[in-house]
Amino acid sequence: MFTVSSTNSNNDGYDFEFPVARGPYWKVLRPGYNYFTVLRISTSPAIQYVLLMDTGSSVTFIQCFPCDLCYNQIAPIFDPKQSLTYKVKYCADFEYKRSICTGGCNERGECAYSSHYGDGSYSRGVIAEEISRFGRKDDIVMNLTFGCAHNSNGSFNGSDGILGLGRGKLSFPSQIERKFGFKKFSYCLMDRSETEPSIYSTLRFGPDVLDPQNDVVYTPMIQNPKSPSHYFINLTGISVAGKLIPVHTSLPNGMLVDSGSILTWFPTIIYEDVRDSFHDAALRLGWNPLDMVSAPEVALHFDGDDKPVVKLRTQNVVVNLPGMNVYCLAFLPSKSEGLGVLGNQQQQGIRVVYDNLQSAIGFDPLSC
Numbered sequence: 001m002f003t004v005s006s007t008n009s010n011n012d013g014y015d016f017e018f019p020v021a022r023g024p025y026w027k028v029l030r031p032g033y034n035y036f037t038v039l040r041i042s043t044s045p046a047i048q049y050v051l052l053m054d055t056g057s058s059v060t061f062i063q064c065f066p067c068d069l070c071y072n073q074i075a076p077i078f079d080p081k082q083s084l085t086y087k088v089k090y091c092a093d094f095e096y097k098r099s100i101c102t103g104g105c106n107e108r109g110e111c112a113y114s115s116h117y118g119d120g121s122y123s124r125g126v127i128a129e130e131i132s133r134f135g136r137k138d139d140i141v142m143n144l145t146f147g148c149a150h151n152s153n154g155s156f157n158g159s160d161g162i163l164g165l166g167r168g169k170l171s172f173p174s175q176i177e178r179k180f181g182f183k184k185f186s187y188c189l190m191d192r193s194e195t196e197p198s199i200y201s202t203l204r205f206g207p208d209v210l211d212p213q214n215d216v217v218y219t220p221m222i223q224n225p226k227s228p229s230h231y232f233i234n235l236t237g238i239s240v241a242g243k244l245i246p247v248h249t250s251l252p253n254g255m256l257v258d259s260g261s262i263l264t265w266f267p268t269i270i271y272e273d274v275r276d277s278f279h280d281a282a283l284r285l286g287w288n289p290l291d292m293v294s295a296p297e298v299a300l301h302f303d304g305d306d307k308p309v310v311k312l313r314t315q316n317v318v319v320n321l322p323g324m325n326v327y328c329l330a331f332l333p334s335k336s337e338g339l340g341v342l343g344n345q346q347q348q349g350i351r352v353v354y355d356n357l358q359s360a361i362g363f364d365p366l367s368c
Helices: 172-180 268-284
Strands: 016-022 035-041 047-054 061-063 111-116 122-134 140-153 161-164 184-188 201-205 217-222 235-240 243-246 255-257 264-266 298-302 309-312 318-320 327-329 331-333 340-342 351-355 360-364
Touching: 035 122, 035 140, 140 172, 172 201, 235 268, 243 268, 264 268, 268 327, 268 331
Parallel strands: 047 161, 061 140, 255 340, 264 331
Antiparallel strands: 016 035, 016 201, 035 047, 061 161, 111 122, 122 140, 184 201, 184 351, 217 360, 235 243, 235 298, 264 340, 298 309, 318 327, 351 360
16 A cells, blocks of 8 residues: 655655545545645554545544444544544644534533535534654654544545645644645546556645746635635636636635545526527537537636636546447536636646645646
8 A cells, every 4th residue: 555645755845745646546436537636644543544635624533433324435443442542632732623623612621613515515523633744764753633523424426535625724734834834736637538447646735836847827815704614716717618707706705625526517697698608619529428529628817917717628628428429518506606616527637726825726637
């Protein structure tokens, strides 16, 4: 099994990285279309957990005994009684307990959490602390604050839990920043068309998380008062085969960047315009749903001084239905009006940079 993370010895600007791959690489029980990394938790013994990467949530959780409701996973379920370094956290430990102890305080004063996800699944338990080690020699140590889940409804692709990469106070990047001072992280999501199971990419933390040769474009993060722990950016337009579709007024609170969502969601009025424009352009190209080679060009336009544009490749725009030689548009109408989500289908093959120093998100097709 691959090491949990690797320190960088080439002075490329990032200090450590974690392997990132799709489900088949980690042999998760339900691979699906998400991406996963690994984290080694505890010392007695240290257990490697395969976690779903999710910038749309902030609590890192693993399942813990005793289980009121647990799903089948890869690694052994964590048993706090077997650990010499496990500590439960109490509501009194947190200054902002209302935003952290989302499940309230139980009868013992323990900080409970309750995380709900867009697909209807949830995770509930207590906030706890345990040793986590990074590096090829496990020589980087951090006290990880995480959710010890006793009640989890959903499959989470059969992984061992979630690595919360959001903007909340308990997110993994926030803890890395407090411990090491790093305000940047980035990841590359490998193409789903890549059939070689041994291929993986990386999740990087450090002062500079790009390759030396890069072509990154940045757009400012914006604050969404309704969702302060999420990453939002302003999508100003979508071009389909050269036709620009303005979208800013339909997304007053910005576009959520979410590595844990598969497809991209647009408000219905935008989705229908993109769908119809793509359909018309595809017909002009002689395109059919059995051939994705000649799909129309699609690009995303974002807010920023340089008017950044991210050109999507065919793999980002259409998806191959499992078991069928049919390709479909990889966008959907949003379930909530005014909500937009940039999913991982559109992030494939692009290194996505989260720069909390400059409060910006970058997209680089060359560092992936």
